[in-house]
Amino acid sequence: MEITKICCIGAGYVGGPTMAVIAQKCPHLKITVVDLNQERIDAWNDENTDNIPIFEPGLSSVVAETRGKNLFFSNDVEKAIEEAQIIFISVNTPTKTYGKGKGMAADLKYIELCARQIAKVAKDNKIVVEKSTLPVRTAEAIKSILDNTGNGVQFQILSNPEFLAEGTAISDLLNPDRILIGGDQTPEGQKAIQALVDIYANWVPQDKILTTNVWSSELSKLTANAFLAQRISSINALSELCEKTGADINEVARAIGMDTRIGSKFLKASVGFGGSCFKKDILNLVYIAKSYGLNETADYWEQVIIMNDHQKKRFADKIVKTLYNTVAGKKITFLGWAFKKDTNDTRESAAIYIADDLINEQAGICVYDPKVNQKKILADLDYLETRSAAENAKSTKSFENPYDACQGAHAIAVLTEWEEFVDYDWQRIYDAMQKPAFVFDGRNILNKTEMQKIGFVYQAIGS
Ligand code: NAD
Ligand code: UDX
Numbered sequence: 001m002e003i004t005k006i007c008c009i010g011a012g013y014v015g016g017p018t019m020a021v022i023a024q025k026c027p028h029l030k031i032t033v034v035d036l037n038q039e040r041i042d043a044w045n046d047e048n049t050d051n052i053p054i055f056e057p058g059l060s061s062v063v064a065e066t067r068g069k070n071l072f073f074s075n076d077v078e079k080a081i082e083e084a085q086i087i088f089i090s091v092n093t094p095t096k097t098y099g100k101g102k103g104m105a106a107d108l109k110y111i112e113l114c115a116r117q118i119a120k121v122a123k124d125n126k127i128v129v130e131k132s133t134l135p136v137r138t139a140e141a142i143k144s145i146l147d148n149t150g151n152g153v154q155f156q157i158l159s160n161p162e163f164l165a166e167g168t169a170i171s172d173l174l175n176p177d178r179i180l181i182g183g184d185q186t187p188e189g190q191k192a193i194q195a196l197v198d199i200y201a202n203w204v205p206q207d208k209i210l211t212t213n214v215w216s217s218e219l220s221k222l223t224a225n226a227f228l229a230q231r232i233s234s235i236n237a238l239s240e241l242c243e244k245t246g247a248d249i250n251e252v253a254r255a256i257g258m259d260t261r262i263g264s265k266f267l268k269a270s271v272g273f274g275g276s277c278f279k280k281d282i283l284n285l286v287y288i289a290k291s292y293g294l295n296e297t298a299d300y301w302e303q304v305i306i307m308n309d310h311q312k313k314r315f316a317d318k319i320v321k322t323l324y325n326t327v328a329g330k331k332i333t334f335l336g337w338a339f340k341k342d343t344n345d346t347r348e349s350a351a352i353y354i355a356d357d358l359i360n361e362q363a364g365i366c367v368y369d370p371k372v373n374q375k376k377i378l379a380d381l382d383y384l385e386t387r388s389a390a391e392n393a394k395s396t397k398s399f400e401n402p403y404d405a406c407q408g409a410h411a412i413a414v415l416t417e418w419e420e421f422v423d424y425d426w427q428r429i430y431d432a433m434q435k436p437a438f439v440f441d442g443r444n445i446l447n448k449t450e451m452q453k454i455g456f457v458y459q460a461i462g463s
Contacts, residue, residue, distance in 0.1 A: 001125060003195055004029065007084035009114050011035035011044055011073060013169070013276070013345060014131060014162050015090035016054055020062045021173040023071035025203040032072045032080040044073035055344040055371050058170035081121045086195065088160075089114045090131040095280045104287040106135050106280070115142045119150035127192045130159045133281055135288055136219040139182075156192035158183045159214050161221035166275065167342035179209045182217025222285045226301055229278040231266040233307035239269040239462030240314065249462025250444060269462045271354065271415060271442030272311040274339030276347035279305060312350050315413075315461075316357035319440055322459065323411060327363035331434075333409040335402065336416025336443075337369040337377055344371040350442065351415040352380045359395045360386070367398040368405035370418055374398035403428065411438035417445050430454045 008019045011033045023031045035041050043053040049060040049067070063071070074080060081087055091110040096102050111132060118128060128146065130139060139157040146155040159182035164172040179200045183193040193211050200209055212220070239249040249269040257264030273279075282301055289298040320327050339349035346352065355365045359381075367377055374397070381392040399405035402421075406412055406429045414421060422445055430437050439451060441460045451458040 001085055001127075001195070003085050003199070005084045006031045006086045006088065006199075007080040008033045008088040008090050008131070009035075009077065009081075009117075010088075010090035010092070010132070011037070011040055011053075012090065012092060013054055013166060014164070015088070016044065016052070017056055017059055017062075017164065017169040018090065018131065018162060018173060019088070020059065020066060020071060021170065022199065023066040023069075024062050026199060027070055029199070030070050030072070032074055032084070034074050034077045034080045036075070036077070038075055041073050041075050055342075056166070056169045057342055062170060077117060078121045081118055081126075082123065084126070086127045086129060086199075087118055088129045088131045090162075092276075093132045093134060093280075094276075095283055101287055104283045104290075106133075106284045106287075108134070108138065108141070111138065111142065112145060115145040116149060118155075119146045119148075122153050122155070123151060125154040125156075127156045127158060127195060129196065130157065130218070131162055133161055133221050133225075133277065134159070134218055135284055136215050136222070138218060139214045154188070156184065156188055157214065158192055158196055159217035159221075160196060161217060163221075163224065166345050167340050174203065176204060176208065179204050180212065180217050180220060181209065182212045182214040185213060222281050222288075225277055225281040226285055226304065228266055229273055229282055229308070230301075230304045232268075232270065232273045232278075233304045233311075235267050235269050236272065236311045236461075237307050239311075242462040247463075252462075269444060270311075270350075271315045271461065272308045272350040274347070274349040274351075276345065279308070279348055309353075312353045313357065315350070315440065315442055316354045318459065319354075319358065319411060319413060319438075320361055322438060322440075322457070327358055327361045327410070330363050330410040331408055332358055332363045332365055333406045333412045334365060334367045335369075335405075335412060335414045335421050336418055337367050337372040337380075337398075338416050338418075341416055341418045344376075346372055346376055346380050349380070349415070352384065354413065354415065354442075355381060355396065356384055356386050359392070363395070365396045366405045366409065367396065368400075368402040369398070369416065370420065372398075403432070407432045408434060409437075410434045411440060413440045413442060414445060415442050417443040421445060426451065426456075427454055430456060 006029055008015045015033055019031050019033045040053050049064040052063055093106045096105045096107040143157050161180055181193050181196050183189040197209050242249045253267040256262050257267050282305055286298045286302045334351055337351045338346055377398050378392055382389045436457050438457045444460045448458055
């Protein structure tokens with residue numbers, strides 16, 4: 001089958017950037033990204049590419065280069081499915097919030113909807129690619145739906161998980177550590193794998209394109225995220241011990257990271273990891289292990305989440321304790337709301353949970369984040385359902401300018417590692433704050449000696 005047209009279902013943080021890069025590197029292919037969300041598609045089609053719905057360094061220029069040429073964003077899901085030879089499924093797979101597996105299992109209802117829609121519309125053979133992160137053996141369910149509800153055409157299912165991290169999506173996509181493609185071991189399966197290999201081979205060296213069976217590929221994605229998150233929980237667990245003993249977690253991380261067997265990446269102690277993937281994917285892994293009766297395996301990985309929840313909680317507790325055991329009526333300013341720098345994504349951001357804890361203590365929260373607005377902040381708090389939307393709105397205010405946000409604050413909490421925070425005029429901020437002026441650096445980005453010289457009571461993670 002000659003590949004000329006690709007469809008991607010889901011125009012989110014993965015579908016949008018991934019397809020934009022494929023379009024840039026494969027000008028001979030027509031790529032249509034579809035979504036049910038009209039507002040999101042309209043934003044992707046905004047004349048000014050600075051207004052696309054996802055902020056990622058470098059993304060808007062790739063979209064400007066390809067959109068309307070060989071990259072299209074549309075709500076016409078059926079048309080895009082019908083004309084494509086390869087269909088990527090890149091829809092969200094959140095944790096279930098109801099029924100069996102509530103709070104742990106992946107909710108596959110959007111995946112199933114895609115499969116049913118593909119089956120209904122397809123009039124010729126298709127390759128269906130799992131780009132979303134899925135529980136191991138999901139391809140079996142997708143195949144069953146496609147084969148039993150389709151029009152008698154042949155489907156090949158591939159697993160091609162995405163390893164990009166937000167904030168560095170474009171460079172990760174342009175220069176990936178590896179591309180993973182899992183498929184059937186049959187001749188038809190191998191042909192489908194080769195068709196996808198040929199697309200990536202337009203810019204990825206062959207030795208970085210790994211092919212496996214479908215189940216290894218599905219499980220490798222959950223495993224990679226579990227290993228990455230485990231490193232953060234490991235270093236965060238030790239940050240607490242450093243605070244008790246006088247050791248410094250930055251020094252410890254450097255010392256152990258220079259061992260090439262350990263490696264230096266992902267050893268940054270923090271207020272706790274956030275993002276849409278780590279928690280959901282580990283919970284999913286735990287659920288899968290439990291469903292096979294592997295309780296020790298399940299408990300082992302669950303500890304990564306328990307440690308992360310503890311790290312967030314103890315950060316909020318430390319603020320309350322340091323501010324003389326009460327923050328009631330006090331103004332606490334958050335620098336940063338996004339779950340990491342260089343993204344406008346706030347899903348599972350530590351800031352949300354810390355704000356929630358401090359509002360319970362009747363603090364007033366002021367926020368400055370260069371890419372997140374008040375509407376999003378309030379929506380994140382409302383989603384927790386701890387209190388009414390009116391109460392959240394009364395306790396939380398966001399600012400367009402960091403100096404206004406810090407004016408009159410009792411304490412500042414640095415929750416995201418945005419680079420601009422380091423370069424602020426910290427003397428000016430200090431002068432405008434209540435005294436003693438406290439800074440809780442949840443990202444260890446500020447210089448302790450300089451902050452103390454200005455007069456701040458400065459507390460970092462793990463030292
Ligand atoms: P997202 O929520 O940003 O985007 C998903 C999009 O799919 C939404 O716009 C939604 O409207 C759309 N959608 C849902 N059902 C649909 C349907 N039936 N038809 C058409 N559109 C539909 O999610 P995301 O962050 O892009 O994640 C997508 C998948 O990729 C998830 O499985 C996630 O685990 C995985 N992943 C995410 C990242 C990341 O950094 N965000 C990285 C690697 C893998
Ligand atoms: C993650 C994986 O890295 C990526 O490969 C996968 O495809 C999707 O999930 P993402 O969640 O976008 O990517 O960002 P990541 O860089 O992994 O950061 C996740 C969280 O961990 C952030 O809150 C970040 O601040 C935190 N983190 C990361 C630390 O606290 N310390 C570190 O050393 C690294």
